[in-house]
Amino acid sequence: MVGPQAYHRLPDMLGQAVQGKRATDTDMPAIAKFDALPQRKKRGPSAFLTVQEGCDKFCTYCVVPYTRGAEISRPFPHLVAEAQKLVEAGAKEITLLGQNVNAWRGEDDKGRRTGLAGLIHALARIDGLERIRYTTSHPNDMDDALIAAHGEVDKLMPYLHLPVQAGNDRILKAMNRQHTAESYLKVIERFRAVRPDIALSGDFIVGFPSETEAEFEDTLRIVDEVRYAACFSFKYSPRPGTPAATMEGQIAPDVMADRLQRLQARLAHHQYAFNQASVGKTCTVMIDRTGRDPGQWLGKSPWLQSVWFEGDYAIGDLVEVTLADAGPNSLRGVVSAPA
Numbered sequence: 001m002v003g004p005q006a007y008h009r010l011p012d013m014l015g016q017a018v019q020g021k022r023a024t025d026t027d028m029p030a031i032a033k034f035d036a037l038p039q040r041k042k043r044g045p046s047a048f049l050t051v052q053e054g055c056d057k058f059c060t061y062c063v064v065p066y067t068r069g070a071e072i073s074r075p076f077p078h079l080v081a082e083a084q085k086l087v088e089a090g091a092k093e094i095t096l097l098g099q100n101v102n103a104w105r106g107e108d109d110k111g112r113r114t115g116l117a118g119l120i121h122a123l124a125r126i127d128g129l130e131r132i133r134y135t136t137s138h139p140n141d142m143d144d145a146l147i148a149a150h151g152e153v154d155k156l157m158p159y160l161h162l163p164v165q166a167g168n169d170r171i172l173k174a175m176n177r178q179h180t181a182e183s184y185l186k187v188i189e190r191f192r193a194v195r196p197d198i199a200l201s202g203d204f205i206v207g208f209p210s211e212t213e214a215e216f217e218d219t220l221r222i223v224d225e226v227r228y229a230a231c232f233s234f235k236y237s238p239r240p241g242t243p244a245a246t247m248e249g250q251i252a253p254d255v256m257a258d259r260l261q262r263l264q265a266r267l268a269h270h271q272y273a274f275n276q277a278s279v280g281k282t283c284t285v286m287i288d289r290t291g292r293d294p295g296q297w298l299g300k301s302p303w304l305q306s307v308w309f310e311g312d313y314a315i316g317d318l319v320e321v322t323l324a325d326a327g328p329n330s331l332r333g334v335v336s337a338p339a
Helices: 007-018 076-088 116-123 144-152 168-172 181-194 213-226 254-277
Strands: 046-050 093-097 105-107 113-115 131-135 159-161 200-207 230-235 282-290 297-299 306-310 316-327 328-338
Touching: 007 200, 076 093, 076 116, 093 116, 093 181, 116 144, 144 181, 159 282, 168 181, 168 213, 168 306, 181 213, 200 213, 200 254, 200 282, 213 316, 230 254, 254 316, 306 316
Parallel strands: 046 093, 093 131, 159 200, 200 230, 306 328
Antiparallel strands: 105 113, 282 297, 282 316, 297 306, 316 328
């Protein structure tokens, strides 16, 4: 039985099991596994870098605090060194990961306490690193420095994944989300003030216990107000051991399915509208794979949209394209000039 902080011990534990010995490690120590895992010598143009694990929020529907433990931040120098190695191995884009990535805290190379914004500023100084992203964020951990970084750091892409989960304050309180619909929208306004073209993404849960039709419609209203470029949406699913699993007013499956269908239709409408509004823009696309046809390439725009175009290029190239046509899930680009 292996916990999330111990998978680097799997070889030793398997050896114990083969000998008939009990092999169990479910402790939640400070993160040490990353130092024990081998570094990949070569990689693609996009890489992930875990900076933070665990969660202290205890949303009533979520098992993460119980299965991943408390919020733990990896040390600043370790992250800068690992990012440097990722770039040396071929990465041009790094996505910073965490259950609550913007809860990351540490001391920088001068011993000063800093948050995710300070780490992003440091990573942006790495030669060869062209793009920085981060996910997933919590509204309550958003600080002024991180919001400002979106207007200060050119390498930080104009994309933000910020889950709200629901648009009704009673449901948000029952979820223990610790924010309101209004406070969430104010955070969005602050981001748009420093980066007007930012693409917004989120998470939604429909059919949370006791959710009424009117409360669900509040969720549709917040979707219309934010106009998300992309989203993840789910029917509520009870997790054993969480408070919500035993709450009264569990919603019937057919009601949840109907609400999810209506929500996803609204989200798809706004995603398509965001793509259509991008037509005519010129941007840099990083190629991450080949297309179906010879000479066709696919990559991501700064706003994390899938873009395809044609030409004589290679995976990892940064290509300047004009977005010519938009579909619900991707756009066609026309090459302007090498970036």
